[in-house]
Amino acid sequence: MSNSTSFKTTKKNKRFLGVRFASCNCYGRLYSNDEGTAYVGRCPKCFTPFTVRIGSGGTDSRMFIANCG
Numbered sequence: 001m002s003n004s005t006s007f008k009t010t011k012k013n014k015r016f017l018g019v020r021f022a023s024c025n026c027y028g029r030l031y032s033n034d035e036g037t038a039y040v041g042r043c044p045k046c047f048t049p050f051t052v053r054i055g056s057g058g059t060d061s062r063m064f065i066a067n068c069g
């Protein structure tokens with residue numbers, strides 16, 4: 001896992017990505033971090049952290065399926 005991605009999401013009006021946490025069978029959101037480099041967040045049930053890079057090499061999709069747990 002990369003240590004270079006900030007998990008800070010303190011800005012207002014953050015963009016977010018809807019996520020389905022498949023293993024826990026629940027939904028949540030990943031919010032863009034303060035640097036705007038990635039969507040970051042955790043599964044609300046098992047607290048597995050997820051990072052989805054924004055832009056080149058990242059995702060353009062609006063819905064992300066995460067396998068956690």
Ligand SMILES: [Zn+2]
Nearest residue numbers: 024043046068
């Ligand atoms: Zn989970």
